[in-house]
Amino acid sequence: MSVDSSEVLVDGPWRHRFVAANGSRFHVAETGDGPLVVLLHGFPQFWWAWRHQVPAIAAAGYRVAAMDLRGYGASDKPPRGYDTMTTAADVAGVVRSLGESEAVVVGHDWGGWVAWSMPGLSPRVTRAVAVVSAAHPLLLRPYFAAAPFRGADERAAAAAVLSFQVPMLPERRLAHGTEVRDLLTAWGGPGYPDAATLERYERAMQVPFVAHTSLEYLRWALRSRYRRDGRRFAAGVDVPIEVPVLALAGADDRFVPAGAVERSRRWVAGPWTHEVVPGAGHFLPEEAPDAVTQALLTWLKGLDA
Secondary structure (H helix, E strand, O other): OOOOOHHHHHOOOEEEEEEEEEEEEEEEHHHEEEEEEEEOOOOOHHHHHOOOOOHHHHHHOOOEEEOOOOOOOOOOOOOOOOOOOHHHHHHHHHHHHOOOOOEEEEEOOOOHHHHHHHHHOHHEEEEEEEEOOOOOOHHHHOOOOOOOOHHHHHHHHHHHHOOOOOHHHHHHHHHHHOHHHHOOOOOOHOOOOOOHHHHHHHHHHOOOOOOHHHHHHHHHHOOOOOOHHHHHHHHHOOOEOOEEEEEEEHHHHOOHHHHHHHHHHHHHHOEEEEEOOHHHHOOOOHOOOHHHHHHHHHHHHHHOO
């Protein structure tokens, strides 16, 4: 049975919208009224990774938009534009297309990489940043070359990222093999994912082009390190972050260690809040949904105080 992008338009207490931004069309799952909170998913997922948080944040008095990044889900999948400068412009454009001048940007995994980058690349629309299971990009970039992380788990995770650099084979493993299962199991905590969650992500990865375009982010992150665009990106994000930052990490994260998230504080000049969730791995919004939701709500309330 063929899979198309309607696969990701999951029913729930939200509405699905398509908005034009930065020359492409983006899908968001939206609900609520109030200050805008944009949620960015990671790899190998899509907006649905935030399904537990969307209604809870909306009920607390916020407008929530969980976005499919370029190349994922029901958003456009152009052949180019998977550098972080373009992604930050995508997010900024979605904020404006939703009729807002600024938003709190919350990101998990690769979405966290983008969220970390927003104050440097799109400061005018970035009210505050929350990052989940994501270190600052300038800490993570050497990680893709296995440089600063020496534990066996970290070396294995870096090796996985390096394996994505070869053409075609990673795409086949993602769309038609066991790669999604292997990644979610290896990076998540005990019991994650359950069968229904795994099936949802496996089918979403079978949407045409997603297996390729989702990998293009990770390929750009490694290959751009010594190119002009990579140097421009590094200069753009190597700035003091003045807006409030919340950083959440799983104590048992085998992909981005909690210590790396803590060390990202060196880039934060504004208010900093850091929490480590015990007994959870890399996929915190799903593995520890109540803890993540409560941390976000407490922090968001503090922004309005």
